[in-house]
Amino acid sequence: MDIVADLGASRLYRASGESSHQQPQRWFNTADITVSHQSNLLKQLNQQRRQELFCDCSVLVEGQLFRAHRNVLFASSGYFRMLLSQSPDGLSDSVSASFDVFSPETFSVILDFIYSGQLDLSSHNVIEVMSAASYLQMNNVINYCKNFIKSSLDISVKDEDSERCLSLSETCSFTSGAGEENSEQQQQGPSSVSPPPALWTRDNSRSQSSFVGKESDQEAVKSNQSSSPVNEVKTEVDELTDPHDPLYTLPGSERRRAKGGTKRKAPNGNSSNQNEELDIQEARAQKAEKAEELYASLPTIVGVIEHFNKDPVMRFKCPFCTHTVKRKADLKRHLRCHTGERPYPCQACNKRFTRLEHLRSHFETIHQARKLVCRRCKSQVTEDTGHVVCEGTRRYRMCTSCLQEVGCDSIPMDILKGSGEEPSLLLGVDGEEEGDTKRSWMVNDDDDLAEDSGADLIIQQVDDSDEELQ
DNA sequence: CTGGGGAGGGGGCCC
């Protein structure tokens, strides 16, 4: 039976054994038969593996021996493909490959996937499986893990497709076809892998964000510089940089775009907005929780050895991308760009940051007018000559002459309503610091105004669950 | 349309 059109939508087989240039006698669709055949074949192979029949290679993982078929491994893993093709006569029957970079349990999950198409993922093993898959260059497994993680983190699809929001199930099993991973699929990327239902569609649109482009570029460069098999696997960071917060947890470009697009969001007040806020907060809390879970479950296998000038250097590999860092703490910091976690909210404007230093910088620049530069003429000012101008929660300095030119009349003096208090620094519950339609202005000659007026930076690392609720 | 500046994000590394 000759395959005429294989793997296409219509699997057409010729019943006769004629060569292709001859007229076919009859055609029939054998898609069902094919699926059934593949399934049976895989089942047979799996049985053989379990009974150690015809197993022609062995894999040693931390002392535990796994028997398998080299052709199956070859077909499933880029790593094994490389290994087997380097060896002149393939792997010998003796122990052929050994790994210490992941656990036997993890390899067992992957081997089961290779032989069954079933990937037994849980929140406890997903990172390790993903990292191992990265090492073994199994893009489809990586993609499933990414989807799994994404489904864990992507919990705020409340806008257009809230029904597709998925909470993290403790354990789930993704199913694919055979454990194949051909080069076509690698090139086609994630879209070529059948996604778990309802997990995929949304974020494909995000994959074109510029944030992703930036990182992808960087990673591409880095991976080119590395000879580590781990780093040869190009994963698409974007699917994981899954922002769910409408504003603050978006990756840079999108967030700014959203910020610019919705430019100055309306003051809070109506109930739908409040509900939305609550949703956002809830989503944030869940995201932070999942991020913590991820951090907690970070396995030691993220450590990889790279060689610089033949000196082995221990580095920690990001399970989401090809980036490696020297220190685990740096990896944790880096992971925030994947998890979207922003633990440092600005008390003045509620903007959130991934790092304390960014928050501090933002606060000093935006809310404390620390820059001794006239905003209008850009000239250097001193604490004495630079008058602090307040615009909403935003503060900056203007030199005396610019202030006179602009005229205090043109600067709407702030509506303090006689309270004598700083209006907009009262925890900025209006949200975005520039988001007020009713801008509050004031000129203050007190250089220490910011410090004295309750505008101190209150550093507060939150778990997202209960802050901003007041 | 374009270039400059501001703001934010991320990496490396020192303390």
Added chain:
DNA sequence: CGGGCCCCCTCCCCA
């Protein structure tokens, strides 16, 4: 290991 600093990059806004 966390905090902090420096640097670089990107994006957006605005003149």
